[in-house]
Amino acid sequence: MRQFYVYILAKHRHGALYIGVTNDLIRRVYEHREGLAPGFTKWQGIKQLVYYEQHATAATAIQREKTMKGWPRAWKIQTIEELNPTWTDLYEEICR
Template sequence: MRSAGTSFFVYIVASPSRTIYVGVTNDLRRRVDEHKMKEISGFAATYNVHRLVWFEEFADPATAISREKQLKNWRREKKIRLIESMNPAWNDLSSQ
């Protein structure tokens, strides 16, 4: 998991009960750490959504934002299929 440079990431974090949150960032490691430490109040902090279960990397911020919007409009079932195509056990990818 790279997080430095000019990369942009669309990511999904999940709670132990598999509540999911889709986000975008230019520093994936920092952002996941913020979720883990509940540094930003809101949905992810309230629902204990902090395990990185899926991500994609992009060179262009506009493309990353467009992909984030696409995923946010997907039904939950489609997001689950996407996660499980990369990470069938829903492991925390930030600890690997």
Template structure:
């Protein structure tokens, strides 16, 4: 069974949130950070990874995504703060900037 990830992104001010699903979390976050993730995340500059879950099976991922999208904003923030109380970008160490381009780090 293929694993997947459900993730929550936000902007620098933590005012807007986006919930997505992917089979490759690092690749997908890199896409968001470089502006090719989605029109919504690009429009609102949602590039900071606040939360993610690894889930077995893409159908389960999609079901979890739908569940989280139906949650109230406060519930989502509480979920994020359980594992990320300071609401920092969890992917900050995943990438390096080289020659003006953002690349996946070896770390």
């Protein structure tokens, strides 16, 4: 059974944010970290995984991503800090 993820990357605590969706979280975050993903994250140097959530279908993950992208910045920060109050980079956690 495939899993889908919505994730938030940050440049640093309260810095620039990026919200994305993927079916392979480790691979996708690695691409961002290594600058292999062209676009906003590469241009801004956004590499730190600060939040992610799992979904059973692509449709629910895509809808959640769109919803979160429409939120005010304060809501995005609150969502991150509810599960990751210190803005720890979660990449090592997902690689275990």
